[in-house]
Amino acid sequence: MNTADTAHNEGLSASPRAAELQLRDVSKRYAGQRDPAIRDLSLTVPAGEVCVLVGPSGSGKTTAMRLINRMIEPSGGDILLDGRSVLERDPGELRRQIGYVIQQIGLFPHQTVAENIATVPRLLGWDGERIAARVQELLELVDLDPEQMRGRYPSQLSGGQRQRVGVARALAADPPLMLMDEPFGAIDPINRARLQDEFLRLQAQVRKTIVFVTHDIDEAIKMGDRIAILREGGVLAQYDTPAEILDHPADDFVARFVGADRALKRLGLSTLADVELVAPNGVRPDGERVPLAMSVRDALSLLIAGGGQPLTVLDGDGAGGDHTDDDGGEESERVVGLFTLDALGGLLEHAAAAGAPRAEQS
């Protein structure tokens, strides 16, 4: 138990391995096509950050991702991983150092969960004991019961379980960079939201550099430390933090792509902790009770649904914060204030004045 914990800390948390990724004027032109698929793409993903590539179909987001591990060879420019050009490296050796998750996951149907996860460690020639320990650790990390899951075949797993095994497999050799191509695209909306939350918790732990492709702007806003919006023809329209993109879209294309409700989406990035709440003195806190960690967007929705009745904000993260839950936890939570439409006004002015830094996601 102790040794497993130590290995876990060494492998994932204490000294997380992540590398900076740099694309320099990368272009891709397919033979026989007039227009390039990717045009002079330059961006830097700092070590340990999630960069979401998002754009309509035909914007080359998947192509851009596949250039990084050389599943597609670039026609021009250079790609640096940890300062080293990927073009000078053997593609096989390079790919074994880059975690790879695709939408259909691509688990090997003829191998058990444990064998699937062991793929890259086996290619790297790890010994059996080290592989077994790593498989155990990864299954725990992605919240699957190792005893139950190790020997199962992919056909015996649910969609969500397959997705988690796919992530565990990509993390197996502790790669400094992960590429994820619409990893939640084939999952139903409810499970998708859960997997997204899980993934963010996981990322807070492993702190990998991640390139994440999606066509869903809401997913991009939720998952990304930075978002690269691509337009048709593989042109980078804007590369910024989600808050900055929502507050200051670079042009009409970006504004249209993020949607007319971008102010609301922006509210989704702030929590009630970012808002100046109304002091509860004098008013009886009988409105709906919500945790301080709730997003302003969700609080606004509740406020509207309740006909403008002020919401009672309790401190704490709202873990088990279902307000119908009466198991005593509620008593210890302090009322910090009331959320009203007036409080919202202040936030909007604030946001408009200075693209507020992105709220911590936790």
Next chain:
Amino acid sequence: MNPLAAAGPVIPNYRSASSSCVVHNHLFCTEWIAHNWSPILWPALRQHILLTVVAVALGFLIAGALALLAHRHGWVERPTIMLTTILYTIPSLALFELLVAPVGANVIAAEIALVSYTLLILFRNIVTGLREVPADVREAAEGMGMSRRQVLLRVELPLALPAIVAGLRIATVTIIALATIVYVVCNQGLGVPIHTALGEGPFKTELIAAGGLAILLALVADALLVGMQWLLTPWLRARSA
């Protein structure tokens, strides 16, 4: 020898066993089987098994090599299909005769003909099996840094196994049936007693025994291949626990 037998009705190939069953041409005489198992049936069966195993094994090697080539270089597939289809459609007796001139009337001529009949079935099944490996599985394998060889050995071939075994089953049963006529060039296999029996007029025991052995051999071989696939593809047996 029993002098009565010589004077009695014509009973070809009753050999040393002249029981009343044999003398009266009953449909099936176990005494005949007991007496002729070692001198006739068992050697024929053994030859038949050897003819089949050699033909299917050689055919599998040749078709497998061609299939791997076609898997790597797509243009190989069409000409190979055309050639093996032509081989497959040549009437077997004609093919045996054609082979006698260059290689002589021997077991080599027999094997060449038998092998040529396995190629189409095996080649098509192996190529199809390899092609039907899901694209996402192949992409994941490449994306994790497997070489083409590793993708083939660790992913594509195991997943193609059911299709490959299906081809082996059809090829094996086909060859067991076809091998009953190679007696025309090499006097081997269960075709020999069958041919003899056809000249025996009303006496049917030898025909039934030899023909029955061929059928039994086909069923056993098929069952063995099914069993082999069962052992080699545990993932197909795993259903939600």
